[in-house]
Amino acid sequence: MAKCAFLGLGVMGYPMAGHLVAQGHEVVVYNRTAAKAEAWVAAHGGAMAATPRAAAEGADFVMACVGNDDDLRSVCLGPEGAFAGMAAGAIFVDHTTVSASVTRALHDVAAETGLRFVDAPVSGGQAGAENGVLSIMCGGEAAAYEAAAPVMAAYGRTIRRLGESGAGQLAKMVNQICIAGLLQGLSEGLHFAERAGLDIREVVEVISQGAAGSWQMTNRAETMADDRFDFGFAVDWMRKDLGICLDAADETGASLPVTALVDQFYKDVQKMGGGRWDTSSLIRRLRATG
Known part of the structure; x- marks a missing residue:
């Protein structure tokens, strides 16, 4: 069992976070609209946090599935961003589809503070997320990927590292x-x-x-x-x-x-x-x- 945070509870993130709980992981969720996080906790248990930083505190793995480059930066960076709450050695796993350039930039910021970053966009749509059979394309250091892959298996059927940071995107x-x-x-x-x-x-x-x-x-x-x-x-x-x-x-x-x-x-x-x-x-x- 791992301690996980999940940031973003849209049509993909909501069921993905639920699969983590079903596999026995301890999960804290954050969503920009708090009502969605409240509904998720009512359905799955776990806990919710008011900021990405609060959700990430104490987590071994922080997953994100948000909208775009700007959304990803907002949940990662700043005094209330996830990076500020993560302990050295923790792994940020980004399931958002974003540019390879923002992925590499955030990977470098994470590395400077002792964090690890895996870009892991998904394919399979809402049905794949709900059924836990997503395809997950990953980039980043091999050790970080190998640590995160068993956790991602809660909602992924095909998970593969394709190269260094940005390769997944x-x-x-x-x-x-x-x-x-x-x-x-x-x-x-x-x-x-x-x-x-x-x-x-x-x-x-x-x-x-x-x-x-x-x-x-x-x-x-x-x-x-x-x-x-x-x-x-x-x-x-x-x-x-x-x-x-x-x-x-x-x-x-x-x-x-x-x-x-x-x-x-x-x-x-x-x-x-x-x-x-x-x-x-x-x-x-x-x-x-x-």
């Missing part, structure tokens, strides 16, 4: 790049089937068993056919992630023409009022214009 960018292009292709395929007068469900049943099959097709084709988009990862967050990918591509010299195009398609979805729709809502854009 770079791998998550690869994940989002792949998803963006795949979802646009799936949206176009299903839209074509509709316009051609085919039964989407019958088509998907056949092609999902061949080379066109994917997780997105298995889990989203039916809801896309039903024009339902209240599942999984929101368009607003996907645009934040794709912005990170495109910025990193400029830095590395990588060419991401499809990613840039799909990012603009998601911008169109936002203009339709779909910022909180899930990422499969690309098909609604086609239905509106096709």
Whole structure:
């Protein structure tokens, strides 16, 4: 059993922190909106704290799953940030999808004060978090990763260190790049089937068993056919992630023409009022214009 703090109780963090308790870890939570932390404690036990620093005091591991670069800095730094409450040797595990640059900067700040930092963004969506089967891509020192991996196993099915600080975030960018292009292709395929007068469900049943099959097709084709988009990862967050990918591509010299195009398609979805729709809502854009 480890003493853990969990910072950020959104659609991902809330169940992830719950899995830590279920595995016998001692957990203190912090959330910017205290009512969410109160609800979590009522559901799972554990304790809540008024600041990241208070949550982190005495913790062996401090996990975070917040919104963006600025949110991560705010829970880490400053007199009430988690770093101020952590003891030397404690490990900060960041599950937020952020830029590799902020990850490396916070890793260096942590190291200067005797702390360890693992970037560990996740994939698998809300369902993966609720079922404890997330894929977790990690960067940081090997010893810190090896210490944190058994704790992350409470909510992760595939956990792997991919390199030094920032490598986990770079791998998550690869994940989002792949998803963006795949979802646009799936949206176009299903839209074509509709316009051609085919039964989407019958088509998907056949092609999902061949080379066109994917997780997105298995889990989203039916809801896309039903024009339902209240599942999984929101368009607003996907645009934040794709912005990170495109910025990193400029830095590395990588060419991401499809990613840039799909990012603009998601911008169109936002203009339709779909910022909180899930990422499969690309098909609604086609239905509106096709």
